[in-house]
Amino acid sequence: MGLSIDGLISGQDTTTLINNLIAVEAIPQTLLKGKVTAAQAYTTAVQGLNTQVAALADAATKASKPASYDLYTATSSSGQVTATTSTGAAAGVIDVTVGRLAQNQVTVTGPLSAWPDATLTLTDATGKATVLTPASTSLDDVVSAVNAAGLGITATKVAVGADGFRVQFSSTATGSAAAFTVSGGTVPTTQVKGAQDAQVTLWAGSAAEQTITSGTNTFTNLLPGLDVTVNAVSATPVTLTVTRDDAAISKMAGGLVSGLNDIFAVITNRSAVSTTTDSTGKSVTTAGLFAGDSTIRTVKQNLLSAASMPVDGRSPSEIGISITKSGTLEFDAEKFAAALAKDPAGVMKTVQEISGRVATAAATASDKYDGTLTATITSQQSQVRTMGLEISDWDLRLTAKRSSLERVYTAMESRLGELKAQSSWLTSQINSLPDTYTGSSS
Incomplete structure (x- = not known):
């Protein structure tokens, strides 16, 4: 924190003076900070574009496989x-x-107040028998034992009024393979619904x-x-x-064109040069983040060429995929549908070929290891880190410069204070001298 030395002796606003001197010294750092802000904005824009291109690469790769048209x-x-x-x-x-229709099996016992036997046996459709021994003859314990056995059979105690309860056994799955029998000695059972396929x-x-x-x-x-x-x-x-499903095939082809146009729109918008007027009425021209960027321009051209070049000597426009005057693509759904109906194998082969070329161009740009856009992002991030270190060095340098200026101005004020003290002393000494009388003889 700087010293407060304003006007102690000199009456000058030394804090403002020092701040102005530091501001002049900091001009290179300020310019560097501006470069960092610009680089970060550019990097963010390229990252967004790279995400879109990578998504296009995935979609185009899928569309390039014959199985994708097995619709x-x-x-x-x-x-x-x-x-x-x-x-x-x-x-x-x-x-x-x-x-x-398939149905599960439902079997119920006769009216009961308690299970009359110590065990019960459940036998599945293969003849495998499982003997269960409930904790007691309580119907609740019988139900719990069946449900805990994991045999694909559930048991439920059903109240039937004055007759007490019945126990319902149900297969959890439908089909004849889920059939079962219940036996428990003296317990009568009735099959309400048989398991069937x-x-x-x-x-x-x-x-x-x-x-x-x-x-x-x-x-x-x-x-x-x-x-x-x-x-x-x-x-x-x-x-x-x-x-x-011709509609689904058409949607896939249209989606590929739409994905390309979305990318072209981002590049066009961020490459635009705009002119505005500042507060003084002066025209100010601002270039988009991608304006004049050869890497971005190459990415767009590669994608556009991949989608528009002929396939086996035939233009994609024959199936409804064509280039517009503005440098984007157009998908004519009606023309595509007519071509698909006339020559489905040929149209699907053409779309697969176009998709494969687009996938290659998109992957070349967005590959996470050596894509051209990825390399640009990595380079920009490295530059931002380097400039960040330089800015930190400037912070140290400017702090030292401020301390030096504060010491200089503090020393100046101190010296002025000494001189003022000496002046006051001399003045007091002179004032203390006796008055000299000069007389004349008569």
């Missing part, structure tokens, strides 16, 4: 039967008749009629990549249709 959608002629597609689906149509019939009524069962109400891969879930028995066949 199909399924429809059903009945709301009681739903169909979904997964990997490996192919176009096709099939009729199914739902004969029955769901069943559908293909080509019903023909010589090729085929029945298929499932332990659940879902039939997996009924056709390749087609899962069917039944919710009700049907008296008439339900038609399931699998078709290529």
